[in-house]
Amino acid sequence: MTRRPDWVHDGRDWPNRIASQFVPAGGIVWHVQVMGEGPAVLLLHGTGAATHSWARLLPLLARSFTVIAPDLPGHGFTESPSEDGFTLPGMAARVAALLDALGHRPGFTVGHSAGAAVLARMALDGLLVPRSIVSLNGALVPIRNGPGDVPWFSGLARFMVTLPVVPWVLSWQAADRATVERLLAGTGSTIPPEQVALYTRLLRKPSHVAAALAMMAAWDLRTLAGDLPRLAVPLILVVGSNDRTVPPGDAERVRALVPAARIVSLPGLGHLAHEERPDLAAALIEEAALAPADR
Incomplete structure (x- = not known):
């Protein structure tokens, strides 16, 4: 088992591979996919995923937009940053550096789960001023009685990150596809078998697992939640009613902080x-992107 995903082998049949490029920015080399023409749309995946999460959605959006979809730091085929690069502000700054290197300033943004938190942090820190943020089951506030709301959790995650054997053990467990299938079923979603295979491929790589653990160890959603009332960018909270990862009711907690x-x-x-219904996601994103600015 190799530690990092290898583009030649693990990326041999990567979804939308023709759109892939490798770009140095922010002290690391990124894997990013750029496809289509028109207004720029930025897609940021969540913890433990990569660009394969947009496999069927990206081509739909590329009919009307220039779509920019990177693997987040340490995920997929993007290099891991220094330790501060896994914090929420650190990741936001590095995504901004990537956009600078690409010469794009997307007017529209879409984030899934933790990706939505990165976009909110970028907007709050003045790194990006999009016309809207579409949050797909976004992790924007600490989950009650969950990792972001339990003080010892981040400490436990930090401890696990310091043990080199932990990512290897977890990736070894992912060698059993049934284990990954149970993990994905626990999200409340049923996704195509080819998507399950790609998650399995990544989760078998210790560096990918280590990056997910590092994000969980470094993130501070309490501070983000405290800053959300200052968010001046229109926020659209797309919520799957069967989401078992981010409680659907958390959308109301976010709206209490961002009434608009x-x-x-x-x-x-x-x-x-x-990933279940890319057609629905594409329609929602297109509606948000093409809506009048003063809506």
């Missing part, structure tokens, strides 16, 4: 709603 936020429910879909 709009909630859109996707009945019967789970945390990976955009």
